[in-house]
Amino acid sequence: MPKRVKTPVTATAKPPSGPYREDLAYIHDEGFGEFAANAAPWLIDLLRSHGLVDGLVIDLGCGSGIWARELSVCGYGVLGYDISAAMVELARRRVPRGEFQAKPFLTARLRPCVAVTAIGEVFNYLFDKRNTPERLEALFERIHTALRPGGLFVFDVALPGRVPGGCCRTYTEASSWACLYEAKEDSQNQTLTRRITTFRKSGQLYRRDSEIHRLRLYDRTELTAQLRNAGFRVRTVRDYGKTKFPPGYAGFVAQKR
Ligand SMILES: C[S@@+](CC[C@H](N)C(=O)[O-])C[C@H]1O[C@@H](n2cnc3c(N)ncnc32)[C@H](O)[C@@H]1O
Known part of the structure; x- marks a missing residue:
């Protein structure tokens, strides 16, 4: 009888999964980072003009840390959350003084802070199945609680009409x-x-x-109403200074009363 050859048990390499994996995270950082980079001076001016000159800023969907770096350079503390581990790795390298966690924004721990930001359609993405309009509204309330009085919540979203012609x-x-x-x-x-x-x-x-x-496309009026219900004073914007928004897009500047 032929001798049975034992096949060595090898671990099957699991293909990387999840959104913004290594290559897309790299390409987004290198090729599409100008949205955050051009928005940063306007955002910093906005914080300062509201008397928020230092303290902790929580950046949801922080990506590769382009905006977080500006915050850190300008003297703010930064806590960034992103669902993509590859993005978080880039952010940690870019902003050694920042703290970054690979976590969905819905489960982010929101410490007391002066501002919360979410730049680049972060809330629209449906990577996290729990990201429903109801959960997002509940997040607005948690953000309101975490902010100090006068603190700012700034974000942008894609609206219907984001892709002209469909x-x-x-x-x-x-x-x-x-x-x-x-x-x-x-x-x-x-x-x-x-x-x-x-x-x-x-x-x-x-x-x-x-x-x-x-991505889920949001309604500007509904989001505004939800933010007001959560206790914010709200205005919408069409740009972050040099970063002009495309069609079907809105920015929100919400201030805790
Ligand atoms: C278009 S990128 C913008 C990144 C960064 N804010 C910037 O402006 O360069 C959107 C980011 O949102 C993150 N994101 C999407 N859904 C998320 C979720 N549920 N929780 C945390 N991050 C999320 C993505 O991983 C991605 O890094």
Whole structure:
């Protein structure tokens, strides 16, 4: 009888999962960081003009820490949360004095703070199945509780009409990566689906990855009402200074009374 050969038990490598994985996080940081970078001076002026010149700022969906870095340089403490571990790793490298946690914003621990920010459609993303309009409204209340009187809650969201014509395709390329992008808006269900394929140079080859991002589109009037119910004074804005918003987009500046 032939001798049975024992096959060694090997651990099957689990493919990386979740949103904004390593390559898209890198590409977002390198190729699409200007939204946060250009918004930062306006946001800093906004905080200062409300007398918030230091103290803790909590940044929800902090991404790779572009805005967090400006906060840190300007003397604020920063606590950032992001659902993407790859983004959090980039943020930790960029802002050594900041604190960053790979966690969904709904379960973020909100310490007493002078401001809370969420820059770049953070609340629209449906990566976290618990992210419902009801939970978001409850988060507004928790943020209100965490803020000191006069503290600011600043964020922006995608609204219906975010993709004029309902569908768009673009590509962006750089020396070490390329990114193919398709967005489709479902106006009936008020959702937006983005398909993103990335190619990133790795040695002589290019690694391919793809992600699908689903977003819920919010109603400006409803969000304003929810913020007011939570106890905020609210105004909406069309830009963060040099960062002009595209169609179907709104910024909110909410102040705790
Ligand atoms: C368009 S990026 C903006 C990143 C960063 N704020 C900036 O402006 O560069 C959106 C970010 O929101 C994060 N995000 C989406 N859903 C989230 C959730 N439920 N909890 C925490 N972060 C989330 C994503 O991982 C991503 O980093």
